[in-house]
Amino acid sequence: MEKNKIETGISSDAKKEPRRVVFVTKKTSAKVVGDPGPQLMTYPHLLIREAIAFQVLVIAMVLTALLWDAPLEQLANPLLTPNPAKAPWYFLGLQELLHFFPPFVAGILIPTLVVIALVVIPYFNVNIEGEAIWARRPSQNLRTILVTVIILLAFLAVFHAWTIFAPTALVAALLLFSYTVRQGREGWLNALATKPLSWWVMTWFIAVAICLTVVGTFFRGPGWSWYWPWRTHAG
Amino acid sequence: MATTLHSVLHSLRETKVWKSIFRRGLANTNRTRSLAVFGNLFLHWLPVKVREKSLRVRASYYLGSLSFILFIVLFVTGILLMFYYHPATPHAYRDMKDLQFVVSNGVFLRNLHRLAAHLMVFAVFWHMFHVFYRGGYKPPHQFNWVVGVMLLLVTLFLSYTGYLLPWDQLAFWAVTVGTNIISAMPLIGDKIRFLLLGGNIVGENALLRFYVLHVVILPLVAFLLIGIHFWRVQKDGGLTVKPRNDDGKE
Numbered sequence: 001m002e003k004n005k006i007e008t009g010i011s012s013d014a015k016k017e018p019r020r021v022v023f024v025t026k027k028t029s030a031k032v033v034g035d036p037g038p039q040l041m042t043y044p045h046l047l048i049r050e051a052i053a054f055q056v057l058v059i060a061m062v063l064t065a066l067l068w069d070a071p072l073e074q075l076a077n078p079l080l081t082p083n084p085a086k087a088p089w090y091f092l093g094l095q096e097l098l099h100f101f102p103p104f105v106a107g108i109l110i111p112t113l114v115v116i117a118l119v120v121i122p123y124f125n126v127n128i129e130g131e132a133i134w135a136r137r138p139s140q141n142l143r144t145i146l147v148t149v150i151i152l153l154a155f156l157a158v159f160h161a162w163t164i165f166a167p168t169a170l171v172a173a174l175l176l177f178s179y180t181v182r183q184g185r186e187g188w189l190n191a192l193a194t195k196p197l198s199w200w201v202m203t204w205f206i207a208v209a210i211c212l213t214v215v216g217t218f219f220r221g222p223g224w225s226w227y228w229p230w231r232t233h234a235g
Numbered sequence: 236m237a238t239t240l241h242s243v244l245h246s247l248r249e250t251k252v253w254k255s256i257f258r259r260g261l262a263n264t265n266r267t268r269s270l271a272v273f274g275n276l277f278l279h280w281l282p283v284k285v286r287e288k289s290l291r292v293r294a295s296y297y298l299g300s301l302s303f304i305l306f307i308v309l310f311v312t313g314i315l316l317m318f319y320y321h322p323a324t325p326h327a328y329r330d331m332k333d334l335q336f337v338v339s340n341g342v343f344l345r346n347l348h349r350l351a352a353h354l355m356v357f358a359v360f361w362h363m364f365h366v367f368y369r370g371g372y373k374p375p376h377q378f379n380w381v382v383g384v385m386l387l388l389v390t391l392f393l394s395y396t397g398y399l400l401p402w403d404q405l406a407f408w409a410v411t412v413g414t415n416i417i418s419a420m421p422l423i424g425d426k427i428r429f430l431l432l433g434g435n436i437v438g439e440n441a442l443l444r445f446y447v448l449h450v451v452i453l454p455l456v457a458f459l460l461i462g463i464h465f466w467r468v469q470k471d472g473g474l475t476v477k478p479r480n481d482d483g484k485e
């Protein structure tokens with residue numbers, strides 16, 4: 001049979017020049033999955049669930065909107081600065097960071113790094129198998145983690161960044177605890193021992209973000225000083 | 236009553252007009268149910284079949300769907316609010332007062348829009364973290380994760396640009412605080428801030444720019460990215476579900 005040269009290109013005779021078609025590595029690709037279980041028709045099984053979700057959400061929102069009014073303050077006045085002037089809640093974590101670090105670091109550098117870190121997550125296949133952090137060379141990993149955590153906590157203490165220090169210390173304590181229970185026992189606390197490094201990094205990030213946002217929203221008063229939310233407003 | 240309704244619906248489905256629109260019979264076979272999905276512009280980006288596991292609440296908490304529903308609620312209430320709004324100072328603030336005291340259900344409309352906006356930011360964040368813990372970013376879903384991060388940023392910008400529009404003290408100072416951060420960027424910070432605000436302070440020009448971003452540019456970008464995001468879910472093989480082990484456990 002005559003070969004189609006355009007279609008097959010040069011040296012396409014597999015008998016003469018064998019080519020690698022597939023490369024099987026030790027690590028299994030995430031694409032190779034087991035039995036995903038039975039399938040259902042989208043219409044009606046998915047659509048009825050979406051419709052129910054839509055209705056429940058809209059009903060809940062309508063009830064809330066009837067009972068809870070959106071705030072409206074005085075007309076904008078550039079000459080009258082409220083103290084403290086607060087951004088929307090999802091930026092209050094950043095505003096809390098601004099309290100500790102210079103504007104360039106807190107307002108530009110850290111948010112940019114966070115966005116870059118989020119974007120590149122899927123391109124660093126460090127954790128395709130989700131291998132537990134203590135699965136291999138546990139004592140060596142423990143040493144690295146201890147050094148990292150101590151440097152990080154010392155850095156935060158120097159900047160008096162206690163609202164970052166607290167969640168960091170909490171996550172670090174759980175991480176070190178998981179080292180002690182790594183010999184396969186049941187229970188959710190012991191299940192921490194099976195978590196990979198990426199899980200710990202993300203959990204730390206979320207813990208810090210939540211802590212900063214909650215503190216920025218509820219616990220900061222005039223001059224961004226500590227302020228208990230149950231204290232009455234002084235004006 | 237129920238049987239009457241049923242027979243009316245049945246005879247409606249038999250009419251030429253109905254058949255010309257839907258071009259399929261009753262969705263009671265797998266074939267016509269497939270047609271119901273891929274023969275419909277608004278559903279064709281969905282797969283015809285879905286894994287039973289991916290439908291479970293714990294697989295997604297429907298957070299992606301809920302985010303989209305919130306976006307639609309924001310779209311509808313936002314268009315209605317535009318009928319009552321002038322993006323100028325101090326009219327913008329007077330319009331808020333009109334919503335409160337003149338427009339029928341004006342407060343309700345604004346409440347709903349604001350509530351949905353905050354919930355959407357919350358839902359999108361939660362969606363992202365949930366997808367991370369489920370490993371939903373792993374191949375072949377890498378690019379869709381990136382689109383998701385872009386959608387998070389668009390959601391934040393949408394919410395933030397909308398925050399200025401009531402033109403009260405809360406809006407003005409929140410945006411002043413936020414945009415001051417941009418000035419911390421070396422070399423180009425002040426220029427970017429000037430571009431965003433149309434001046435050196437949060438004033439009339441800033442209100443107009445935020446308004447155009449909020450009602451035209453960002454919603455268009457969001458719609459485009461949502462389209463890509465949904466379409467890629469199907470093209471990348473559906474939601475990430477954990478395969479069964481040999482012993483049948485998950």
